[in-house]
Structure formats: C-alpha cells, structure tokens
Amino acid sequence: MVSANNKSAGELKDEKKNRSGTNAHSIIGSNGHLTAVSSSTPAAGAGEDAEKDEAPKRVGKAYQAEIPELLHSSDEQLERCPERAQLVWAPNSSLYEHQLEEYLWLAKDKYGYNAEQALGMLFWHRHDLERATSDLANFTPLPDEWTTEDKVLFEQAFMFHGKTFTRIRQMLPDKSIAQLVKYYYLWKKTRQKNSLLDKHCKKHAAQLAAQSALGNGKNEDLMAIASSGSVFSKNNVGPSAFSASHGAQHPIIKRVENEVIALKRQVQANKAELSYLRTRVAASGGITDYRPSCAALRLNAKWSNDELLLAVQGVRQYGRDFKALAEIIGNKSENHVRSFFATYRKRYNLDQALREWEAQNSGVQQDPQPMETDISTSQRGSAGASTSSSSQRA
Secondary structure (H helix, E strand, O other): OHHHHOOOHHHHHHHHHHHHHHHHHHHHHHHOOOOOOOOHHHHHHHHHHHHHHHOOOOOOHHHOOOOOOOOOOOOOOHHHOOOOOOOOOOOOOOOOHHHHHHHHHHHHHOOOOOHHHHHHHHHHOOOOHHHHHHHHHHOOOOOOOOOHHHHHHHHHHHHHHOOOHHHHHHHOOOOOHHHHHHHHHHHHHHOOOOOHHHHHHHHHHHHHHHHHHHOOOOOOOOEEEOOOOOEEEOOOOOHHHOOOOOOOOOHHHHHHHHHHHHHHHHHHHHHHHHHHHHHHHHHOOOOOOOOOOOOOOOOOOOOOHHHHHHHHHHHHHHOOOHHHHHHHHOOOOHHHHHHHHHHOOOOOOHHHHHHHHHHHHOOOOOOOOOOOOOHHHHHHHHHHHHHHHHHHHO
16 A cells, blocks of 8 residues: 555656646746736637627617707797897908997997997997998987096995995995996006005106206205115105105005095995985985974973073074074063063073173174063162162151
C-alpha cells in the first residue's frame, strides 16, 4: 500500500513542472502582458451576439411618433398663449435712419410725443411715415412729467427702499410701476455722485492752481498745492482748503450736509403722508360729514373758568372790541363782555392788558378812558365823593 501510494521522484518533478506552467499562464493572463483566450471565452461572446441578433427591431407604424399638423399663426388661439404682450415697435429695413430721426424730432418737438409713443404710432401704420405723421395730431400723448419734487422724492425713496418699486410707489402714488422703472434707468445714467460743494471746491482749486502756475513762484508763501490736488492757504484756511474728494470733506460741512439731507428726508416723508391722507379723504367723500353742525348757541350770563381765561386773552388780542370778543367766546353777548370787563377789571389786571394792546397797535401807551358801561366804578366813585363831602361838613 505504501509503495503504491508513493510516487517516484521523476513523476513528482513532472507534476511540479505542470503546476508551475499553469500558474505562470494564469499570472501572465491576469497581468495583461500576454492575452491567452480560454476555450470558454469565445463561446460566451458568440452567445451574446446571438442574443443581439435575436432581439426584434422596432420598425413600422406602431413604433413611430405621431406628429400633429402644423398650425399657422392665424389659426392659433391667442387666449391660450401664456405670453400675451403686445408688440409696439419692430424695425423695418425699408426705412432709413435719417427718416426715423426726422420723424422722431417732429413728433417730440411739435406734438409732445416721446420716442416710444412715436415709434408705436409708426408701427401701428405699418411703417408708413406719411400716414403716421398725419395721424400724430389726432391723439394727445399721455404726459410723463417729473417735477423737481417728484425727482427728489424718488431719490429719497430709493435711498430708503432700494429697488423695491412697490414701496417707492407708496411715496409716489401718482406714478405707476412702469413709470418708476423707466425713470430709474434714466436717472441711473445721469446721476452724479459729487455734491455741489465738491464741484465748486474742485473748480476753485483748479483756478488757484492756474494762478499760482502763472505767478512763477511768487505766491509760494500764500498757497501750497497738496498732492491730492486740493489747495490750502497757509495764512487763512477757508473754503478753498476743503478737499475736492467727498471722503476728505471738512467735518463741519459734512455734518451740515447730513443735517440738510435728514431734514429733506423728513420734508419728503411729511409730503408723502399728506398726499396719502388727501387721497384717503378724497376717496371717502371729503370732510363734510365730519364737520360739526352749526346749531344756535344759547346765551349764558354765567362765566366758567375757561371762558374767563379766553376773555382775558381776547382783551390782549382785540382790546376794547367787545363784539369780536363775544363772537370768540360764542355764548356771550356784547353786553355780557362789557359787564365782564367792568367786574373783573382789577382782578385780572385788564388795564395792563389794554396798555399792551395799545402799545402794539398804536405804539403809544395811554391810560384807558372811563367807559360808559362801567357803572359799578362810577357809582363807587360818586359814593366815595359823597362820603368825603359829608365828613368835611362834619
């Protein structure tokens, strides 16, 4: 059994050679340096090709897309189109540039059209210049005017809200969103960031620099041109010493400008609020319903504290015009006011109030003359005279 299972040395060597050959073959194949195709690989590739050949080809009407018929522009239903904008202008090669310029100049100068309205009229008449020109006089263009207040208000609103045109429109209720957007792009191109003071300083600095250059160094003790381009005076630092740049502006001028800007903002905000309130009042039908009814007031001889104070102030304002005082108080007649003057003359120092009124109106201080209605004072004076005479007799 042992001799049968044991193999000879030669057989073992042959087996090792075969194993090493198979291992080398597999290693070379896995590294990819040599291609060794096994017998099973061609069979697998042939099977895949056969499956591809056996797959049916989709040919025929059942596999074709159904294309709808062509719809012409006249057959389209415009109400179903999501985009319903109206074309107002399209250029035409038959018109020359100088013809368009003459037409636009005529429409703007004579009839008050803007460029968009004039081109829209020309497009409406299918680029016929004669018909469009003759039809300009038949229409009145919608004015698109911006006053100085509107421009300042727009600038302030833009500083507050930016490009939020719905909020800007709250401060300019008479303008539409389209007008605001259109003016924004026009204003964006033409606005200047330099203030008026900066412009004058820059201009003045240039003039002084030119004068110093012509003086050939004679004014070196008076002027010194800084490297930034601004002009400074050594002896007297005045408005010419301000820098032309906005960032290097004098702090006092900068503070004053900021205060002016803040006040302008407050003014524009107040104007916007007043405009809104006027619009609201006009929409609600006016203020007639809120006015008190003018009922006939009953005359009352009794004086309240408020009426007494009002009468004293009235004497300082109107003097001895008792009729005007009665109209101001409302429920007192002229005789009531006269009796008030006689009764409370010393208590409220009405003589001094009369002197102030006479000084304001005539410029001469005079003692008030005794009044005819001053019954109590005249009676008191007569009573005092009688008592004095009786005492003398006694």
